[in-house]
Amino acid sequence: MAEYKLRTPLSEDEIRELNVGDVVYLTGVAVTMRDAGHKRAVELLSKGERLPVDVRGLALYHAGPVVRRVGDRWEVVVIGPTTSTRMEVYEYDIIEKTGVRMVIGKGGMGSRTAEACKRFGAVYTVYPGGAAALQAEQVKRVLDVHWLDLGVPDAMWVLEVENLGPLTVVIDSKGRNLYEEMYRMARRRIDEEIYPALGIR
């Protein structure tokens, strides 16, 4: 396990160096999209259109913040990751077509995302879900917002972040998926140790 401090724009080389279990602190620009944002993004991209923000080399963040309007600016009150598994159906296309280098979320992603990470040079990292007040201190500024018609949680928030972390690499660009390995280990323990001890099955 190594620790990295990375800055956007992220290069393919520095992303391909990361291994599952590594911890990253990210400085630069992260763009939020969750369920409705992903759906719209994939629709636009499939028509050959562009997203409102060029996310090449940036981090895509599965998050819906609590925000406050202060004068003509938006302020993040608290922010944290949402469960990424729901975005699995969209992420391959997003990674392929936008050139995003890092996906941040929680709860894990599946084999299609892992395939995209390997093929196009990206990683999936997780932030401890629920630690939203801590993370608000790592978000310096709202740079922009798009798609507010989707509602505050689902809008695309463009955020300036500083040492956002700890982000743990759960899917690297070499084909490893930490959570899949964790599930396999859990299955083995349940079947070989826990159930026999309880007299189950």
Added chain:
Amino acid sequence: MSSSLEDRLLEATVKLIEAAAVWLPSDVEEALRRAYEVEDNPVTRSFLKAMIDNVEIARAKRLPICQDTGVVMFYVRVGDRFPYIGLLPSILRRATVEATRRIPLRPNTIDVFTGRNPGDNTGRYMPWVEWEIVEGVDYAEVTVLLKGGGSEVVARARNLTPAEGLKGVMKYVIEAVYEAGPQPCPPVIVSVGIGANVAMAMKLAAKGLTRPVGARHEDPEVAKFEETLLQAINSIGYGAHGMGGRVTALDVHVDYAPRHPATLSVAVAMNCWAARRATMRIYADGGVEYTTHPHLNKEVV
């Protein structure tokens, strides 16, 4: 019934919701700190450290612990001699609106048919209120649960066959935790309901999430079942956020009603580590006492 009493109870309820959102109950926080002591995987420890730091920052700055401030659920145990019962429904609703604006809470209620989000955490049947009448008592006990979405996605219920028995119940619960994996933000609180149909079972499971961490069922047999399940779940090895470790669940709560001769219904509900709840009592003289957040009793209500 003076309007000032109503205003005071409204304010007290907004405060109750704020307490739940920003101040993790001490039983949950202590369980997190014990988990931090028990784990030795450095990544798991760094995650638990971030979570504990977050609890402290949220409390100090009066910020929501998690950006998913959940759906607002009230569990009200009201004495049959409590004089202000008629005030409560509108107070709970207005307090939800006011708390959403003031704290703020994230607006999380989306109409299923129109897709509209009213922006104030209300809607059809929302805030959700579960009423229970307590005989021979003149106070009301109001518990608010801010129930996040991530830990809800993994809830489940099923009718087992009676032949599957309690071993079948155990297996159903362990499989639920296994399949949930890191999605519900472990270490979780697992709550199990057993009964004659899935509606009963889920009602008991959901209610179990209002129980403090460490509170065992009053029936020693059930308490033993809870401990066996907790030990089994913590042998799975997920640890905080699936980073690997010994504490996948902070606690397991079980409650039951009789089964029907033909059924054995079981339900599993989970709460994330940020298990946000707060309880207050409203006395017959209009006084309010916060039981989960006693520091609030010093502040003027």
